Amino acid sequence: GDSVTQMEGPVTLSEEAFLTINCTYTATGYPSLFWYVQYPGEGLQLLLKATKADDKGSNKGFEATYRKETTSFHLEKGSVQVSDSAVYFCALRQVDSSYKLIFGSGTRLLVRP
């Protein structure tokens, strides 16, 4: 079945460092891909999305490109801030009769001042 694999956390960075969180997926067809962020004690917020190959989603300085050839959707940010500390979830959704959102296990990011 469909699945999402994320890099293990926690990821600890200093402020202004470059961030990459790896995400790969296994799926049939052409799913849509998402990154959600969960701040401590809060729910999941949509960070960005891409719906077809080579699409780039971006928001708040974060970017991810839908790479079908490598089945990847890595999250990047050029300069992280302390306020970016959170758990990041990669997810896919098949646009078929199911419409289920399948999540990766999440990657905790800790940014130190």
Add this chain to the structure above:
Amino acid sequence: DAGVIQSPRHEVTEMGQEVTLRCKPISGHDYLFWYRQTMMRGLELLIYFNNNVPIDDSGMPEDRFSAKMPNASFSTLKIQPSEPRDSAVYFCASSLSNTIYFGEGSWLTVV
């Protein structure tokens, strides 16, 4: 526009008690999802509805769990009787098109 609204935000209950979690989806959304989040198992889809009809409840852990959606603006997730292993954060989410929006969760502790 108000997002997905869940209640209660926090609940502590004793084992064996009935727990009812409530959700108001975003107006106009035709899909509603219930997820559970735990440290051990991550995010799990429990059940989802389309136009108030349950479509897939294969993620519901056992008969103690039930969910209803009597109308387009309200859904409940009920646990009866509750057990300590049900302690988790329960998220409700809704969508109209490709994007799913989550509520802030109901943090359940069963002691």
